[in-house]
Amino acid sequence: MYNHYQMQSFLNTTLEHLKKHKLHPIPENYKVWYEYTCTSNTELNEEIDALMAQQTAISEEICHKLLKKYFVSNEQKDFDAARLAFSHLLNVVISQISNWSSNHGSFCQALEKCTQKLNSDPSISEIKDIITDLTQEAKSMADASNDINSVLGSLNNEVKQLRKDLEQAGSEAVTDSLTGVSNRRGLDERLRNAIAEAQNQHSDLSLIMIDLDHFKTINDSFGHNTGDKVLKLAASIMKKNLRSSDFLARYGGEEFTVILPNTNLKSAVKVADHLRKAISAKQLSTGRNGQIIGRLTISAGVTQHRPQENAETLLDRGDKYMYKAKHSGRNRVISDSDLSSY
Numbered sequence: 001m002y003n004h005y006q007m008q009s010f011l012n013t014t015l016e017h018l019k020k021h022k023l024h025p026i027p028e029n030y031k032v033w034y035e036y037t038c039t040s041n042t043e044l045n046e047e048i049d050a051l052m053a054q055q056t057a058i059s060e061e062i063c064h065k066l067l068k069k070y071f072v073s074n075e076q077k078d079f080d081a082a083r084l085a086f087s088h089l090l091n092v093v094i095s096q097i098s099n100w101s102s103n104h105g106s107f108c109q110a111l112e113k114c115t116q117k118l119n120s121d122p123s124i125s126e127i128k129d130i131i132t133d134l135t136q137e138a139k140s141m142a143d144a145s146n147d148i149n150s151v152l153g154s155l156n157n158e159v160k161q162l163r164k165d166l167e168q169a170g171s172e173a174v175t176d177s178l179t180g181v182s183n184r185r186g187l188d189e190r191l192r193n194a195i196a197e198a199q200n201q202h203s204d205l206s207l208i209m210i211d212l213d214h215f216k217t218i219n220d221s222f223g224h225n226t227g228d229k230v231l232k233l234a235a236s237i238m239k240k241n242l243r244s245s246d247f248l249a250r251y252g253g254e255e256f257t258v259i260l261p262n263t264n265l266k267s268a269v270k271v272a273d274h275l276r277k278a279i280s281a282k283q284l285s286t287g288r289n290g291q292i293i294g295r296l297t298i299s300a301g302v303t304q305h306r307p308q309e310n311a312e313t314l315l316d317r318g319d320k321y322m323y324k325a326k327h328s329g330r331n332r333v334i335s336d337s338d339l340s341s342y
């Protein structure tokens with residue numbers, strides 16, 4: 001375990017490397033150079049040293065390759081660790097800023113002392129000394145202030161940029177790149193929180209599992225690109241037809257999940273049926289030559305959270321109802337009230 005000063009020095013050195021190689025301070029680049037600075041991975045250090053010895057510029061691309069090569073075995077775990085290390089080091093920067101601020105405060109105190117001496121009826125030679133001290137203090141304070149202000153300014157910008165990159169990386173990690181709605185990871189996080197809230201507040205919580213019907217036929221008949229567009233369209237129709245408190249996620253493939261906080265089963269069934277109608281209302285055609293795709297339908301399983309139940313059981317039950325809706329002919333909604341034995 002590193003102490004505060006070691007971490008501080010790793011931070012400075014890592015940032016220097018990023019600056020020297022003109023790399024964006026994003027978590028991935030940070031991970032590579034932080035590991036290099038800590039010399040915790042001999043092979044990585046040897047490879048970077050060899051590249052630098054050949055005068056090879058360590059570009060974003062090389063950083064990405066190094067990241068994949070040395071940390072790919074458990075990418076998610078490493079990425080999370082990098083995010084944690086990053087957050088921790090941001091706190092170190094913030095504490096550095098506050099240290100500098102308190103130094104700045106002590107310069108002001110020294111100045112106040114000189115003023116007090118001047119007010120205590122000093123002799124002419126004492127006044128001369130005070131004036132000399134005062135001039136020196138004022139000069140060094142001005143110098144220090146300039147230095148501190150410029151360091152504070154650049155550090156502040158650095159921190160803001162790092163935080164922005166970190167937030168962006170965090171939000172990318174929970175967003176499905178095709179549809180723009182939450183991905184499975186984001187869903188898991190949100191569902192855990194929604195269950196905890198429902199349990200603490202004794203409130204209702206329902207869930208809808210949705211699967212697009214015969215989606216393979218769209219891909220097979222019109223191509224994968226058209227399939228992708230249909231997926232995006234389905235997600236955007238659903239998003240438009242949900243309240244802002246509801247949470248839509250792409251569960252995977254052509255399956256979506258909606259979390260509905262403060263919603264009982266009856267209302268959730270109405271929402272699912274509303275989504276089903278909204279999606280099938282649109283006659284779809286391909287963009288280029290306007291070939292008719294037809295109407296898209298969905299099968300949905302709706303279930304309400306039961307006391308003490310975890311996310312996995314809730315999702316499983318919603319999934320079972322959704323498959324039941326498929327097997328009962330598709331384009332329909334099946335819920336707890338239809339299948340109480342599940």
Ligand SMILES: Nc1nc2c(ncn2[C@@H]2O[C@H](COP(=O)(O)OP(=O)(O)OP(=O)(O)O)[C@@H](O)[C@H]2O)c(=O)[nH]1
Nearest residue numbers: 211212213214215216217219224225227228253254
């Ligand atoms: N275009 C596209 N297709 C996807 C994506 N993810 C999954 N698919 C396709 O979705 C199709 C799902 O097919 P199936 O599981 O057989 O289901 P289905 O054809 O919708 O039939 P039912 O669910 O039984 O109504 C597969 O062909 C997948 O390749 C994606 O991101 N883009």
